[in-house]
Amino acid sequence: MANQNKIEQWFESRKSRKKDLKANHLWKGVCSGDRFELSKAITLIESANHQDRVEASKLLKKCISSKKSSWRIGITGVPGVGKSTFIESFGKIILEKGLKLAVLAIDPSSSISGGSILGDKTRMDWLSNQENVFIRPTPSGLNLGGVAKHTRESILLCEAAGYDVILIETVGVGQSETLVHSMVDFFLLLMLAGAGDDLQGIKRGIMEMADALVITKADGENLTKAKLARTQYASALHLFPPKENEWIVPALVTSSIENNGLEEVWKNISDFFTKYQAEGCIQLNRSRQELLIMNQHVSELWFSKMENDKKYKVELERLTQLVISGKLNGYMAAEELAKSLIANPS
Template sequence: MLIFTKSLFTLKKENPNKENLPDNFSPAVLKKIQQARKNQPNTEELITNILSGDIGALSRAITLIESNNPNHFTEANAIIKACLPHANNSVRIGITGVPGVGKSTFIEAFGKHLTKLGKKIAVLTIDPSSSLSHGSILGDKTRMEELAKDPNAYVRPSASGDTVGGVARKTRETITLCEACGFDTVIIETVGVGQNEIAVHSMVDFFLLLNVTGTGDELQGIKKGIMEMADAIVINKADGDNIQKAVLAKAEMNNALHLFPAKKSGWIPVTLTCSSKTLEGINEVWETISNYIERTQNNTFFESKRAEQNEFWLMETIENQLKQDFFNNSEVQILLEKTKKAVQNNEYSPFAAAQLLVEKYFNTKT
């Protein structure tokens, strides 16, 4: 079943006459959803339940921090603040790759391997949002059906929204909540490889790039910046008649990696092959990550990198909150609609209109 970003409750609220609702819409279902929302636990209960490992409470809290409703900001910030002392105790792994490389299949196989080792894993998947409808089809739980049923795994799809960099706007805070809930391994699956597909690198300990053979030049479509950041490159779908091609692709990638400057971590990136179908090579991927974590913890790079990441997300959060406050300002919203028309009619330049809006915003703050 496909999951859409707008719930029946939201649709009903926006369409009181049931316009645009599904043909099989059930008033009984709507009533059940409304009643469930009325019975939402308060902030203190959510915090207590998250710290005790309650997945339901975790999901509710993530929904709160992803909300654009200004009324939810205070509650979301209180939850994050309470969870922060219980966070920072996981291994964070970012996974990216070109479309069709098999990220979801790989993550399911990799995740099941980790849970068999006794790990508790949280998988945060980012689904691209339409630039037209602004909606997302959050189908990762369907694609990772077996992993989603694993009691030691948690799969949470989120929409990318208007955020560039391959992650959702609140992914960093979501990591904090997952760690506080007891997950010792957090995997972030990004939208896909692109020039802006780098934000995930600033919130993970290990950055893994998936690639696949059979696309002509094995380096085609892979941005140099992505390869420079990768701590390991995994050639996926190395099974059947594709094994030899995977070996050749591995050699090509190794040659390419030698052209990049040495990493501050002292780690030399490696190239591996694996099959999500036969599970061949999956354990080697985990061993590589474990070796990286051990080495960077011993040379203090692990801690220094996380400190730099915290500083980076401080600045990012300031920018995001200022932007949000700007567009939520009622006087700015009114003026914005007027200036849009003026810009479209060439009565104002975009730059003059922007300056006018910014001045209006600061005047409302004085």
């Protein structure tokens, strides 16, 4: 009898969970600013379950129709630069302005186990306990750019929940990290002073994308080095081609421990949004980003469809063997495969 009751309780909890993950139910909670419901909504869009994907699609359509917006700010930097510490201190500045803050912190995942640390909440101890703050650590998995697959959708949900500023913290700097630039309005690059080579191996392309360059940990004995680094970076930035929107990228110094320079960072960001929202540049940039997403997703859907197609698998195997044997190179095989798919669509 006891076991029967446990089974019935389990079924009831499953029914309750399914109800909780319905788009209409979650939408009410998200719109009311309920952080627990927002967390469940993000869990829903991250799910690979077919039924969950259906509900997630309904929920995202509601987000788009709500027409709410925010300041979307990407934060990246070399490992050890203190991204989470910077966000903890910078978040206080944002809250003092009477704004609500969401932080989507992308944690590194192991390429072997797929596990991630998910420790950002512990590194942002004060911020995570504030009523007007929502922090969501999400494992990056193996996705290009170190940005979790559904971060874009999480941004929409946070906007619908009424968050004014959304910070997206990435796992670090590298060629793949530039993906964060395709989903934000303002791109903040954090750097260290006195960490070996002045440019620290930072790719030229990443520096060109930055809307502000901030040298962190400018305190104590490191203050002089930080100021020197700012001068060097400012000179380097002048060598880059001007931005399309003619924004002049500042090089700034900050200390999260001493709370120095953070107001200046906020002023630059505020000036950026004030200027370019009025000129329509922010909306134009977002439209371009959405078109990029559309093209990327079409490619993903097409490839996913082909992977399950028998004709495709047979032809791919045939061409694979020709490449291995040296009778075709990779480009020739790809072109032949494309011609075959066009001539014999499923």
